[in-house]
Amino acid sequence: MLNRVILIGRLTKDPELRYTPSGIAVAQFTLAVDRPFANQGGEKEADFIPIVTWRQLAENCANYLRKGRMTAIEGKIQVRNYENNEGKRVYVTEIVADNVRFLESSKREGRNENISSNRNSQSNRNYDPFPDDGKPIDISDDDLPF
Known part of the structure; x- marks a missing residue:
């Protein structure tokens, strides 16, 4: 079985950071994801x-994500339910x-960021796999594998 989701969109507001009674960080935010088609009005x-998001990832999101920022997330769909004050089951x-993944760099960062719950986020911030970011790469034909 597989439960995996990848989404790209923009935050509708700044993440909301809270802590559980046992001190675990949890951040919530809403991602606006465009549909691939237009409605009848165009x-x-x-x-x-x-x-x-949970734990260190939650704190990183709260510290670095802001409303309107283009962001990619990877995770799983979860459905939970509870009984509200009126005794109705809410799903x-x-x-x-x-x-x-922060897809747009802020003015002070100057690069994209990738944070993950299972990776050291400090080392990810310092690692840039494309340091020339869009500039031509000097490669001779002898260096190509084909």
Whole structure:
């Protein structure tokens, strides 16, 4: 069985960071993801998808993500339910993200960021696999494998 989701969209507001009674960080935010087609009026529509992150990833999201920022998330769909104050069963569908990629650099960062719940986020911030970012690469034909 497989439960894996990859989404790219923009944050609708800054992440909301809270802590559980046992001190575990949890951040929630909503990602607006454009639909690949226009409606009958020719306008693009979007889905607003709730995202949840935990622990260090939650704190990193709260510290670095802001409203309107283009972001990619990778995680799993989770459906939970609870009984509200009126005794009605409420179902919540959300994405629990374990990898968040900042697709637009902020003015002070100058590069993309990738953070993950299973990786050391400090080393990811210092590692840039494409340091010339868009500039031509000097490669001779002898260096190509084909």
